Amino acid sequence: MTRSASGTCVQLVVTRPDAGEQGDGGVDPDAGTGGEACTAVPGWTTRVLDEGIDNITTAFVFDAQGVGHYAYSKDERLHVGTTRPGDVPVRVEGVTLPFDMTLALGPGGTRHLLFQQGTQVGYAHDTGGVWQPQLLATGWSAALALDAQGAPYLLIGQPSPQMGYVLGTRSPTGGWDLTPLEALGIKGDRERMVVDAAGHLHVAFVRPQGTNNQVVYASNASGTWSAEPLDWWLPLSSPRYRIALEVDALGQPSVVGSNSQGAWLWTKEASGWKSYGLGAYLSRGPAVVRSARYPNIRHVLLDDADPNADVHGSNSQMVLRSLYDTTVYGATPPLVLETRDGGNAFPGASALHVADQDQAQAGFSYVHYNHLPDGGLETTRGLRYARYCR
16 A cells, blocks of 8 residues: 555555656556556556666657657667557767657657757658658757647747747748747746647746746747746756646647646636645656547646655656546556666656547656765666556
């Protein structure tokens, strides 16, 4: 038995921060990893996709069929893979030590990747089954999103002295137009971007201000870009507290994340932004998706650990909570997060897919901190896939 963040004792069904910021027991318990039907055994099953990776600013996304696609750096080279049974990650040539990655899937299954390489922002796609990477500009990789036709939009942070954002779009000649977004102000980090059904862009990011970090939302839905700083501040943490952005079919945004008081859902309503508590979760890697069949239902992936768990080694765990509108109506038992050898692990950014039959899948990077007796620090980083069957 263990105690959830809400204080309730639950039965676990478990099988066995950012790089630079401060398991499996040899048996693969997963009955399938590509969106297959669940077996008769309920609960969480999980496996490590790879370990010993270079950083936890990886990318993970699920397609409509529930197959996970991911990109990460290992041995200073870009690797990509899927959760299909039998698939193994492959190395992509021409990209060296990428980080701060965002992955998106086009209508035909084409994968699009935004990444950082040194001080350059890079973009790659695998049209025709062959990866084609290119470096675009000096700056900082922020976010990537596709519209309904598969056209990419790139959010890029500008270097000094501008220190703002530009939006990259395809030009009629096949190149890139980089348009400054002055309304967004000074660049932040942990950016998320969504293109809604009408083609409008929605962006959420975290802007550091001293020892706190303010969440900011911005959009061009009104016809011009405008930014709305929220009265929501995230503390410093290792790994960092990230946010998740979701936009409904009508173009209404919601943001999920944690501060020192717990996890919150912020929604933009007719009267302005409102917040709703999701429980006492200190989530480093939240994710949120909306049900395709029931538009009033959201599913939120949250993790939780003590504020200083990276130092004293206590467990980190993950739970899926379901909401009707803004009210929580259900939750899974927690999944304890581990490295391959059973060490505690803290997630980076995560991705979530929930099928109509209530099969949930999650993919995320993780980091383990090993504090040595001589005061040194070792880190283990990896990628993990998890599935929950009711």
